[in-house]
Amino acid sequence: MNSYDILISHDIKPSVQRLAILEYLYAYPTHPTADEIYNALSPSIPTLSKTTVYNTLKLFTLNKVAQAITIDEHTEHFDGDTSVHAHFLCKKCGKIYDATIKGETIPGEDKFKDEGHIINEAYLYYKGICKDCQK
Amino acid sequence: MNSYDILISHDIKPSVQRLAILEYLYAYPTHPTADEIYNALSPSIPTLSKTTVYNTLKLFTLNKVAQAITIDEHTEHFDGDTSVHAHFLCKKCGKIYDATIKGETIPGEDKFKDEGHIINEAYLYYKGICKDCQK
DNA sequence: GTGCTTGCAAATCGTTTGCAATAGC
């Protein structure tokens, strides 16, 4: 399914800006920030404003086209993969790595459900020093 | 062990402000923000400044006396319990609930370790609607 | 032409920084 149809299927009206941002998220699954996306797309869409990038990412997040990663305390990162998966942040280089969760249960989930809470989102964050930064 | 000894054992020089903040974290394990702590302690310590609260919480976090909870995208919350445990944020009332993890493995951890990354911190966040807000 | 989208500029707000005053051994 292409970006255009993905937006349609999530009830989002496609536009040049929205398509470009979504395609960027798929092309560069490095969990970019709003700023990084803006800087990357700005040359090809000179009239693009940062406000639009923020608006679009918020829209994507609300409509489950992307998810916001708040592993970094200073900036929000975005991920075009909306599945529940673990993220590892290297505190030295700032890079974020992924790990899929294949059918594993996440600790605490059952306890919260048993208590009567409704869970809509789950996030798993690890922090440390990545392989490359240990050299 | 009292607050004074806890600071000593973590190589932090006790002071009126530091003791008050640590005791607040223990007395009110509701994951307060720097602002909430400042507002709560300000009446009893009129000269207290918000800078000191921020400085102290950062010091506590670095020395593992407290942990920073970044589940809320707008503000940092703090927890006097430094063990790895799950947090649930109610998107309606903003309350944060705890769940302990008793010996359970956290998905993704092994994969990151296998890849050669060194994990120092782990966070588990859930978001949804809490029991009270469903009524 | 109506309603949604865009984008500039200004505002917001949690947090950090510079630096002088203060406190504690």
Place this chain on the structure above:
DNA sequence: GCTATTGCAAACGATTTGCAAGCAC
């Protein structure tokens, strides 16, 4: 007295808001 801590005011920076202009059906 020397060093670490405190706290005010100003700076900072990511994100949001107000609003006017533009676009699409």
